[in-house]
Amino acid sequence: MAEIVIKNVRKEFGDFTAVKESSFTIEDGEFFMLLGPSGCGKTTTLRMIAGLELPTSGEIWLDGEEISQKPPSQRDIAFVFQMFALYPHMNVYKNLSYPLVSQGMNRAAVRDKVDEVAGILGIRDILKKPVGGLSGGDRQRVALGRAIVRNPKAFMMDEPLGALDAEFREHMSEELRALHDRMNATTVYVTHDQLEAMQMGDKIVVMNNAVVEQFGTPQEIYDKPASMFVADFIGSPSMNFLGFDGTVPEGTTSVDLQGQAMAVPRQIEGAAGKMVFGVRPEHVTLSDSGNYRGEVVATEYLGTTQIITLETPNGELKARVPSGQVATTGEKVGLGFNAETITLFDETSGRALRSDLNNGVLSNG
Template identity: 75%
Template sequence: MAQIIIRNLRKEFGSFTAVQGSSFTIEDGEFFMLLGPSGCGKTTTLRMIAGLELPTSGEILIDGEDVSQRPASQRDIAMVFQMFALYPHMNVRKNISYPLVSQGVPKTEVRDRVAEVARILRIEHLLESPVGGLSGGDRQRVALGRAIVRRPKAFMMDEPLGALDAEFREIMSEELRGLHDRMRATTVYVTHDQLEAMQMGDKIVVMNHGVVEQFGTPQQIYDHPATLFVADFIGSPSMNFLRFDGAVKRGASSVSLSGLDVETPEILDETAPTKLVLGVRPEHVILSDAAPYRGRVLATEYLGTSQIITIEAAHGTLKARAPSGQIAHTGETVGLTFTAPKLALFNAETGRAFRTAANQGVHHG
């Protein structure tokens, strides 16, 4: 398998810039997610790594070799797309074996490698079946088998589960991650689904308008978002934002909301008075009768073991994730406290998070 290094990657289509100066490293054997909304540049980035698009500038290194201007055929990359792209006139065995047959691999080796892939994907019983009669999940397994049988340096997957229904997506995402753990194959996976990325990925790059906003582990990105976009995009419900005017001093461990001091992680940056945003995840909003910061309950949404309580406060509307047994009546005023070590502070003008004692080492784009 392979380590993949991306340096200052840029792609222009005429006057439109699809990818702007992306840099990150995909370690050997990682399950690496390219995450972002439609049109953010994630698929273009994947296609450049695979060699289906050549970059306008920048470098792509696979196992230390610069392949930036090499075509796909010279990169030893296997692709899996959302649309299965199977040969309908061939059965499962012939679809999987096709890449090997076209390369002139000896018949005995073809047979052995197809049998091995079928065992890994648990589709031995389907090898002689026509692909037209298969379910969506089984057809995706066949498409994966055709990629795996080549034993490439890396796999590129462009929303491979996007055409499946919700139940199949959940099953196949678990199977894909399990397959990766068994094979330890370097995998680059494009998705717009943040839950899928958090569930499956070792590392995540979050992209927006062609720019890498942040990269890191799922936990790092969830706990310490580098920008307002990441904080809003990751999490369900997403992070709450309390907007206020104020200044920040280096070494401070609180901010002032309408004269009330709210404890935060130690702040390592400094700024003159400007527009600020305090970010707090719903699970870190705590209802407390004694708290001086107050809000009015707008609605409650029961989720079984927990509930989402929507609260209107002076600096914005918040959502709190609370135990289902906690009583909160619509229209009542409640006190709110926040879990200080988990708070984030952003500059509203730039959208960037301030450095704090809690988020040191966070990788921005």
């Protein structure tokens, strides 16, 4: 089993802390995403798992063995970089066979293994071609092939599709996920693209400012964000934040927005002061009636749906509604919210309050 366990891992570069006490578990066979903006610590975390960086403190376990201070050569991990890292003076066959030849495998076994991997990736027809003349997609396939040809315990991928154009990147992401499913190999994948992470990952770690903000499945992270950062980073458009001042007692099931009682999940954790009412655009409804109202300021047509931007007494709000629903700029409309989906946040800390919606996720994440 290639389970990877990260325990309180920290990485410092002089006075700069790149990763702060991170802990999570990557199950055997998972496609695991490290997601976050540039500089958040995700690539440093990946490099520590691979052995390209050593942690300042903490433990890294692979397949039941503590490896945090072992060199890369003793970890049996394959690394795929964004810029392919191929040998330009070799053809495709020699690039694929190089890891096996360097391990001392006999020629016949090397030929069989390269043929198997080339068949999986659909590159048998280019084995004799120099890599310098290949398209970006074919070079990425060769880079993947060189990683999987030796059957490592786990794959580390640092934005491997980042150099591809948008259309081909989407195609390759589908191929990469399908390849993972065929091989059932543990894969750790770094990306700053939340759509890529949500589409491909079994589990996601969201990082920001060297800290793990949340760890869970894509649906948990989208539906039950642990912080305002996660709620804002995940989703397009992102979660709406309506600010209000008030007290949220334990057990409450509604909050006051400009004198209007808005239903929320039962709150397990209370708070007081500057609060935020969080709601996804698809959980907002528009109607002719209703005492809580907003003014339409813009519409964006998306085919079957449209995004309506409104000004409310508590801030700007976006609603995703059917494209057939009429909304005229300047019109004031009633607003309703799906109470079961609401998350309340403490504005100062940015942390989500525990409720019936997110209690298990926030307790265990």
